[in-house]
Structures are given as structure tokens and as C-alpha cells.
Amino acid sequence: xxxxxxxxxxxxxxxxxxxxxxxxxxxxxxxxxxxxxxxxxxxxxxxxxxxxxxxxxxxxxxxxxxxxxxxxxxxxxxxxxxxxxxxxxxxxxxxxxxxxxxxxxxxxxxxxxxxxxxxxxxxxxxxxxxxxxxxxxxxxxxxxxxxxxxxxxxxxxxxxxxxxxxxxxxxxxxxxxxxxxxxxxxxxxxxxxxxxxxxxxxxxxxxxxxxxxxxxxxxxxxxxxxxxxxxxxxxxxxxxxxxxxxxxxxxxxxxxxxxxxxxxxxxxxxxxxxxxxxxxxxxxxxxxxxxxxxxxxxxxxxxxxxxxxxxxxxxxxxxxxxxxxxxxxxxxxxxxxxxxxxxxxxxxxxxxxxxxxxxxxxxxxxxxxxxxxxxxxxxxxxxxxxxxxxxxx
Amino acid sequence: xxxxxxxxxxxxxxxxxxxxxxxxxxxxxxxxxxxxxxxxxxxxxxxxxxxxxxxxxxxxxxxxxxxxxxxxxxxxxxxxxxxxxxxxxxxxxxxxxxxxxxxxxxxxxxxxxxxxxxxxxxxxxxxxxxxxxxxxxxxxxxxxxxxxxxxxxxxxxxxxxxxxxxxxxxxxxxxxxxxxxxxxxxxxxxxxxxxxxxxxxxxxxxxxxxxxxxxxxxxxxxxxxxxxxxxxxxxxxxxxxxxxxxxxxxxxxxxxxxxxxxxxxxxxxxxxxxxxxxxxxxxxxxxxxxxxxxxxxxxxxxxxxxxxxxxxxxxxxxxxxxxxxxxxxxxxxxxxxxxxxxxxxx
Numbered sequence: 001x002x003x004x005x006x007x008x009x010x011x012x013x014x015x016x017x018x019x020x021x022x023x024x025x026x027x028x029x030x031x032x033x034x035x036x037x038x039x040x041x042x043x044x045x046x047x048x049x050x051x052x053x054x055x056x057x058x059x060x061x062x063x064x065x066x067x068x069x070x071x072x073x074x075x076x077x078x079x080x081x082x083x084x085x086x087x088x089x090x091x092x093x094x095x096x097x098x099x100x101x102x103x104x105x106x107x108x109x110x111x112x113x114x115x116x117x118x119x120x121x122x123x124x125x126x127x128x129x130x131x132x133x134x135x136x137x138x139x140x141x142x143x144x145x146x147x148x149x150x151x152x153x154x155x156x157x158x159x160x161x162x163x164x165x166x167x168x169x170x171x172x173x174x175x176x177x178x179x180x181x182x183x184x185x186x187x188x189x190x191x192x193x194x195x196x197x198x199x200x201x202x203x204x205x206x207x208x209x210x211x212x213x214x215x216x217x218x219x220x221x222x223x224x225x226x227x228x229x230x231x232x233x234x235x236x237x238x239x240x241x242x243x244x245x246x247x248x249x250x251x252x253x254x255x256x257x258x259x260x261x262x263x264x265x266x267x268x269x270x271x272x273x274x275x276x277x278x279x280x281x282x283x284x285x286x287x288x289x290x291x292x293x294x295x296x297x298x299x300x301x302x303x304x305x306x307x308x309x310x311x312x313x314x315x316x317x318x319x320x321x322x323x324x325x326x327x328x329x330x331x332x333x334x335x336x337x338x339x340x341x342x343x344x345x346x347x348x349x350x351x352x353x354x355x356x357x358x359x360x361x362x363x364x365x366x367x368x369x370x371x372x373x374x375x376x377x378x379x380x381x382x383x384x385x386x387x388x389x390x391x392x393x
Numbered sequence: 394x395x396x397x398x399x400x401x402x403x404x405x406x407x408x409x410x411x412x413x414x415x416x417x418x419x420x421x422x423x424x425x426x427x428x429x430x431x432x433x434x435x436x437x438x439x440x441x442x443x444x445x446x447x448x449x450x451x452x453x454x455x456x457x458x459x460x461x462x463x464x465x466x467x468x469x470x471x472x473x474x475x476x477x478x479x480x481x482x483x484x485x486x487x488x489x490x491x492x493x494x495x496x497x498x499x500x501x502x503x504x505x506x507x508x509x510x511x512x513x514x515x516x517x518x519x520x521x522x523x524x525x526x527x528x529x530x531x532x533x534x535x536x537x538x539x540x541x542x543x544x545x546x547x548x549x550x551x552x553x554x555x556x557x558x559x560x561x562x563x564x565x566x567x568x569x570x571x572x573x574x575x576x577x578x579x580x581x582x583x584x585x586x587x588x589x590x591x592x593x594x595x596x597x598x599x600x601x602x603x604x605x606x607x608x609x610x611x612x613x614x615x616x617x618x619x620x621x622x623x624x625x626x627x628x629x630x631x632x633x634x635x636x637x638x639x640x641x642x643x644x645x646x647x648x649x650x651x652x653x654x655x656x657x658x659x660x661x662x663x664x665x666x667x668x669x670x671x672x673x674x675x676x677x678x679x680x681x682x683x684x685x686x687x688x689x690x691x692x693x694x695x696x697x698x699x700x701x702x703x704x705x706x707x708x709x710x711x712x713x714x715x716x717x718x719x720x721x722x723x724x725x726x727x728x729x730x731x732x733x734x735x736x737x738x739x
Binding site: 046049098099128271276277283297 | 428429431432448449450451452455456672673674675684701703728729730734
């Protein structure tokens with residue numbers, strides 16, 4: 001495998017990375033796949049999932065791991081890099097059942113490390129990662145990326161009791177584990193190389209914080225779209241919307257606006273079983289004291305109420321509550337991942353101080369809540385795909 | 394209200410009387426069940442069945458509903474069999490409703506199997522009766538036949554869930570007619586495809602057996618067994634004039650039995666009602682497939698008198714070839730489930 005040294009620079013530091021591929025060529029090949037993808041939605045993916053993958057393959061987005069980790073790509077080579085990065089070795093990726101795009105997205109990012117990959121897909125559900133890799137192999141131009149996917153990426157389906165879990169843990173230099181906290185701990189507890197890295201993506205939930213003066217129909221429509229993509233099944237989907245420093249009436253007004261805008265934001269009917277579940281959740285929420293309404297055609301449940309009421313837990317249930325900033329912080333889940341915001345001035349320094357007091361891992365505009373990247377769950381996991389060699393002259 | 398129970402179950406319907414009965418029972422629950430009142434705060438009356446309040450079948454899996462009104466004493470909790478991956482429904486039983494429910498099921502079952510007393514063989518274990526405070530839907534269904542039983546025999550052993558054929562042999566020696574009740578898939582597994590010892594087989598060949606089963610076809614559909622195969626396999630084990638009767642019922646409509654007639658349709662007794670609703674808009678559908686909603690005037694201890702199910706069906710207009718009067722419907726299976734995708738914590 002031919003290797004090439006690439007250089008990256010920030011104003012204060014230069015970094016070299018030895019990669020088993022040419023970065024520009026790899027970017028070009030993914031871009032060519034993207035061009036094909038826009039023409040036809042793969043049958044295994046929803047329209048939203050496919051559109052998200054297409055957006056993720058944007059060249060500027062794919063450059064981000066390098067930019068955020070090492071700086072801008074520079075040609076010719078700077079005089080003195082301060083560090084040399086080299087691929088750490090086999091990456092094992094454990095995916096749970098019913099996972100949406102996380103497998104494909106992690107694989108895409110990992111393809112820019114050049115490390116070989118072994119992916120354990122969930123045993124009981126459709127496997128989007130294998131479907132995406134198969135599609136990519138069939139549609140990529142001949143070259144190193146197609147060869148890499150064919151020869152260096154192995155995707156298998158087995159359950160948590162399968163001995164191949166032990167095998168994977170024993171040989172992987174990086175373990176990336178998605179799943180329940182219990183499943184993540186179980187994988188990291190398997191015998192593994194002492195110098196290997198463990199990356200954990202366990203149970204998390206997210207929510208949206210909004211100020212009523214910052215709300216527009218456009219932003220509310222975006223909020224609905226973000227929620228509707230996965231409902232409560234997405235760890236980056238808002239499990240509740242908090243109207244900061246709002247009143248009960250503000251929560252009710254927001255609920256009404258969301259219901260009014262729902263058909264504009266989500267044009268397709270939910271499947272029949274979800275419509276049925278929404279009727280059930282609506283009645284349970286009403287029984288528990290929420291002011292709950294169904295979105296048209298039973299597309300979702302939107303409930304306004306007070307903090308402290310048992311939260312509706314249905315897949316397509318979106319509770320709206322009003323709270324002071326202190327109440328919002330105090331009632332955050334300990335496993336909070338993303339706070340999606342719709343604020344008058346998100347750059348106001350007060351937010352930094354406030355977020356510092358929370359366990360939140362991301363504070364991003366509502367529209368970016370699902371945007372996966374090299375920094376996730378509190379750290380730059382992508383950088384861990386490399387081993388760093390300190391260089392001094 | 395109870396006047397409706399005075400006539401045979403499939404006599405001509407009294408639609409106005411049924412609507413009045415439903416109106417009365419809805420007001421009763423609104424007055425006595427605060428949670429129910431919160432679900433239907435603005436309801437003030439209905440001029441048609443479609444405008445009556447209802448609860449989704451799933452809400453009974455998430456909380457125990459009770460209507461607290463003087464004269465209602467809650468007794469045991471009825472639990473669904475929960476044979477699929479879902480959790481069990483919980484229905485709070487009370488004395489007043491139980492009496493009506495018993496009267497209802499007896500009237501319907503008499504219409505189905507006649508009123509001759511004979512031994513009742515139940516394909517379940519006696520252990521199922523010994524749960525304090527709770528009763529399973531399976532046992533409730535079986536015991537609804539006890540008024541026709543000259544003696545009762547539980548023949549499924551506790552450990553292997555196989556028929557204890559040795560216990561059946563002396564019963565067969567003494568009687569020429571039997572009533573056998575089992576959940577559909579248990580009858581198939583333990584009787585139709587079970588290993589029947591030769592002496593029992595010989596005795597059964599001389600016995601007129603009326604099999605009654607309920608509980609649904611999901612497991613048998615998965616095993617690709619249809620009704621014709623099912624009936625044929627059972628009848629091959631027993632004597633001449635034997636019969637198989639299938640009925641549909643749900644724990645959230647305890648006491649109401651919807652028999653499957655020879656023409657292939659389920660019939661609704663005159664003290665119950667059925668609607669079909671569009672799954673997305675909930676609009677009532679006259680003859681299109683949709684979600685089945687069932688109503689009855691028997692359930693006073695908790696608001697399970699009007700329940701929107703996740704079963705799909707279609708109303709059949711006109712008269713049925715079987716000559717039963719009233720509403721009839723076709724059962725089209727369950728709401729199809731699709732994979733839910735999301736993140737790691739799904």
C-alpha cells in the first residue's frame with residue numbers, strides 16, 4: 001500500500017499525517033458517488049436518510065475532520081511539523097439494532113483515516129451500513145477508495161453473545177461502540193490490546209431551547225423537520241422543547257404553532273402503526289394533565305404542560321414546557337447530549353457560562369442537532385483514529 | 394340498558410337503545426374517572442356511535458383505569474395473554490360488570506354450542522387459576538364456558554405444556570360428548586399436532602367433540618397454517634358430528650364474543666357495537682378497511698366500554714348468509730409494524 005505524507009497547518013502549528021491514500025483523490029471519489037446518489041434514493045433508506053448522506057458527502061464537510069483536528073491542508077510541506085500522525089490500526093465499530101445512519105457516517109469519517117474497519121451490525125434489523133458500502137462499491141470509480149471498501153472494510157451481523165465480539169475486541173486498536181450504556185461497558189470489558197482506544201457512544205437524549213422572540217415559522221418548521229426525522233428514537237432529536245423564561249400561555253402558543261405548521265414541514269403520512277401510537281400517546285398525555293393535540297392526520301403528538309408532568313414517551317411525542325433558565329438547567333437529563341437552540345443572540349456570553357454548568361455535549365442551532373461530526377459526545381473521536389508522534393528538531 | 398340483554402344476541406338490533414345505553418355508560422365513566430374526563434373534557438353527548446368517546450387499546454397497557462362510583466367494587470385485574478412482544482393489558486374487574494359480562498358470554502356461547510351440559514376440557518394448566526388478585530385472559534375465556542360444564546378438566550401439564558392424555562382417558566370412557574376449549578395456537582400445537590396415544594385416539598374417534606377456540610391466528614399464520622388445515626387436523630382426531638368454533642374477542646371487551654360464522658364473518662351481539670375508523674383521520678368508514686373500534690354496555694368499573702383497537706377490519710353491509718342479524722365485520726389482521734430506526738438508545 002503506497003503511503004503519502006500530507007501536511008496541515010494552523011497559524012501556530014504544523015502537523016504531518018501519513019495516509020495510505022491521496023486525500024484529494026479520496027475527496028474526489030466520494031464526490032463522484034454523491035453525484036450519483038442525488039439521482040436516485042436507495043431502497044433501503046428513507047428519503048430523509050439518503051438526503052442526509054448526500055449532504056454529509058459534501059466536500060467541505062468531509063474536509064472538516066482534518067481542519068478541526070490538524071488545520072488546513074497545505075501543499076509542498078512546511079519546514080517543521082510538530083507532530084506526525086499515523087493510522088492507529090484496525091477500528092472495530094459495534095452498532096446496535098435499529099441504528100439509522102450512524103454506522104454509515106462513522107464509516108465515512110473512518111475512511112479518511114485509512115485504517116481497516118471491522119463493523120458489527122445489529123443482528124435483528126436492516127443494516128444500512130452494509131447497504132451503503134455495497135452501493136458505494138458498485139458506483140465508485142475504480143481506484144483506492146473502492147479497493148479500500150472492498151478489501152479493508154468487513155461488515156458482519158451477529159448478536160452480543162457471539163464469540164466474534166471477543167475476536168473484534170482482541171484485534172481492534174480502536175473500539176467504537178454505539179449502544180446502551182450496558183452494552184458499551186460490556187464491549188470495553190472484553191480483553192483488548194493494552195494500547196488500544198475505547199470510544200463510547202452510549203445512551204443520550206437531547207432537547208431544544210427556544211426564546212419566543214426568536215421563533216419564526218421558518219425556524220419552527222425546521223424544528224419539526226429535525227424532530228420528525230427520528231422522533232424520540234434519535235439521541236439528537238429533541239425530547240422536549242423548553243420555552244426559556246416563558247409562561248404557560250407561551251408553551252400553549254408554541255404548541256399551536258407547531259401543530260399548524262406540521263403539515264407544511266412533514267408532507268408524508270406517518271406509517272399506520274405510528275398514527276395509531278400517536279392516538280394512544282395523545283390520550284395518555286391528556287390523562288396525565290398535558291394540553292395535548294394531535295398533528296393533522298395523527299402525524300405526531302404535541303403536548304404543552306408544566307415541568308414535572310410525566311413526559312410523553314411515544315416515538316412521535318413532542319412535549320413543550322416553559323421554564324426559567326435555572327429550571328431548564330436543573331431539569332436537564334444527566335445524559336443530555338445536544339441542546340438545540342433558537343435564541344435571539346446565541347453569541348451572548350451568558351450562554352457559555354450557562355452551558356458550562358450543564359453536562360451537555362453540544363449547543364448548536366436546532367437545524368444542526370443531527371449533524372454528526374468528528375467531535376461527538378464530548379470529544380474529537382476521529383483524531384483518536386491516529387497515533388501521534390511528537391516531533392522536535 | 395340491560396333490556397338489550399333480554400333478547401337473543403343476534404336478534405334484530407335496537408340501534409337507538411344501544412346508542413342510549415352507550416351514552417349513559419359514557420356519562421357514568423366521565424363522572425367517575427378523572428383521567429377519562431381529562432381525555433374527553435368537552436364531550437357532551439352523541440347522536441351517532443362515531444361521536445362517542447373511546448380509548449385506544451394501548452392505554453390499558455400503560456395504566457390501570459378505574460371508575461370510582463358508589464356501588465362499584467373493584468375485584469381482580471384481568472391481564473391479557475401478551476403472547477407477542479408487547480406488554481399485557483390490565484383491566485380492573487368489578488362485580489356489577491362481571492355479572493353482565495358473564496350473562497353476555499353465556500348467551501352468545503349458548504347460541505354457538507347449544508345448552509347441553511357436558512364435560513369441559515380446557516387446554517390450560519390448573520396452575521393458571523391460582524394467581525391471587527389477577528386472572529389471565531386465557532382462563533377467563535375458558536371459564537366463560539363453565540356454565541355448560543358438567544365437570545371441568547384442565548389437561549395441560551405445568552412443565553412441558555403438553556396434554557396429559559392419561560387424565561383424558563377416563564373422561565372419554567364415561568362420556569360420548571365433550572366441549573374442548575383452547576387458545577388457537579395451543580390447540581394446534583398440543584392437540585392437532587400432538588402425539589396422541591393410541592388408546593386415547595381410539596376413544597376420541599368415538600366421541601363427539603365441540604372445539605371452541607380464540608386468541609388469534611398470528612402464530613399459526615407465521616407457521617403457514619390456515620383455517621381449513623386447522624379445522625381438518627382437529628376433526629381428524631375425533632368422532633362424527635364434531636365441530637370447530639372460532640371466535641374473536643379481546644381482553645379490553647371482556648364478556649363480548651364475536652363468533653365467526655360459516656360465511657366467514659364475525660358477528661356483533663346486540664349489546665355491543667363495532668365501528669371502523671380511518672387510521673390517520675379517525676373518520677368512520679362505512680365499508681373501507683380501517684381500525685376496528687368496539688363498544689359494549691357491560692363495562693361499568695373502568696372505561697373499557699369503547700375501545701379503538703390495532704386490529705384491522707371492514708364492515709360488511711347487508712344481511713349475512715348465516716341469518717344472524719346485526720353488525721358483521723371481516724378481520725384483516727393487525728396494524729403492520731415497521732422497523733423504527735434511530736440511534737443507539739432505541
